[in-house]
Amino acid sequence: MDTILIVDDVAINRSLLRQTLESLGTYNVIEASSGNDAIEQFEQHTVDLVLLDIMMPDLDGCQTATILKEKMAEDHVPIIFITALTSDESLATALESGGDDFLSKPFNFSILSSKVTAHLRIRELSKQLNTKNKSLTRLNQHLTNEQELIEHFFESSIKQSFLDDNLIKYHMSSMSVFNGDVLLSERGPQGSLYMIVGDFSGHGLTAAMGTLPVAMIFFKMASENASIAEIAREINAQLLKLLPSTMFFAASIMELSACGNILTTWMGGMPENYWFSEKGELKGLIESQHMPLGILLDNEFDTTTQVVTVEENDKIYLYTDGVIEAKNLQGEQFGDYRLKNTLINDKHDRFSAVLNQLNDFTSTNAQNDDITLVELNCVAIAPSENELIDTSNATFLPWNLTVELKTGDLMAPDPVRKITDIVSGLPSVSKHEGMLYVLLKEIYFNSLDHSILNLESEDKSGSDDFINFYIKRDEEIKKLKSDFINFNFTFFNENECYYLKIEVTDSGSGFKSSKLPDSDSSLYGRGLSLIDGLSEEAFFSKDGKVFTVLCKV
């Protein structure tokens, strides 16, 4: 039920008005005998309509209306003046003070009725509007919170990028809050630099969604020293699973070797990269050879990479199509031509030159795609602080470990892998795992082939003999009875260097070095020279029965 407040200093007028209203409909009518009384009543009740006498002592109707309007703030409660005044001017003043309408005394019954009904309807509409406004404000707040959360999520998923300004200069600008362009870089465990510059089809949040799986795969595989081909294949396979068929990911995936001289690239669906020498001559273009990622099935996918040898301070420019497709006010595109010219003509700071040109060109025109420009400087990659700490500060305790392979172990597949896993589990040698495996394998087969099985390397002189040698070895292994190969590892520190000494003994007759080949193109005899090259020192003692290999670690 609507509540109507009648304000009049004359009791008989109030009572008359109340009777009239109550005969018109079911209203909850309350009365006030003065302006101050009206304000008090207004605060105590939820009033839907005010009928306000203008001529009152103390606070008159106009002053009262002004105060009431202030009190209702955004909530609209109509005020209708009751007045005997007829001059236009005084009516105008009354409406200006905050009233919404007026009724002249004496009342016309039907006008009173229609005005009250009309104003109550406006009041109802304004209440609905207020409710909607409030829920929209809440919704908007909710969306803003969600957006901030997602932004945070994106930022933290890609911020681990290793962006050394000595190596990488970049500019990324997205046309909305979320970027469909991707720039990720990471230093691999062998010190090389991995980088992805890419562009999801579309822009905004939908395009940015794909960056999450790409970032996760990239950082994980880079930390595992994966090849560029492997990374490309894995990202393709995952995106194929995740993305709708209309979406794909154009990308350049690169690895710059730790020495900064070899650049490996897998590139699909991206505009060509420009390659400049330090002196500023254009050495070449690195062009896309593949379709974008997320389209081809795994068995159709081509992992071929391009490998180029770069020189110190060579620069590679990568960019997404947002650069060449940026439009000026006339709708003309920036284009390959302007980009290439700017790169070739500016010898000092091509990167800034392109950005300035692009900025001048587009002037005030709104950006219509995400834009990314990257300059890769080919230099040797400085070791990370962690690596420096590892070698300078870390101290390791000396240890000794013996592993003995018995007949059963020699027959099992890849015993060397098992030994490597044990030894490389120790913190002092863990980072040399790959090299240790290569070394132990040579040592192991030297013992097995030439001491225990007594096979002759000479048997390997032709490529068929070579294969037969391995077949023969497999047969001989099956005949082993009570043989063993014993590996003794000693890790120690001498003159501030760490060493791993490997002493190998076995159940065989020992190694006879009489038949080592000397030609470089010989198919065999390479194992020992490999061991020699990988170690500080390698020698046989006790009549070829003990083989000692000393490595710096």
Next chain:
Amino acid sequence: MAITSKFTENNNVLTICVEGDFDYSLAKEFKSKYNNEAHTIKNVTVDLSKAKTIDSSALGMILGMQKDLNLANDCISLINANDIIGKVLKITNLNNRFNVA
């Protein structure tokens, strides 16, 4: 499948891609990739991008292939070697013999 291969340019150029540990266990498979087309092959590229380690017998296999195909040193390229394999190629001097990138 540890080894994949493909021919281009009228079967003159062979690319062999080795995955995982490139060692003696692949000797037979490695030979099978070139043996049937031995007379047409003029150029071989061994793509090591997926190879993790290499052993001396793998080096023997590459040399054996050179002999079988009767190819000059510069007709054989070893590409995409990781740091470990790169070091092995260097120690054994094969990086000077073949094209290594």
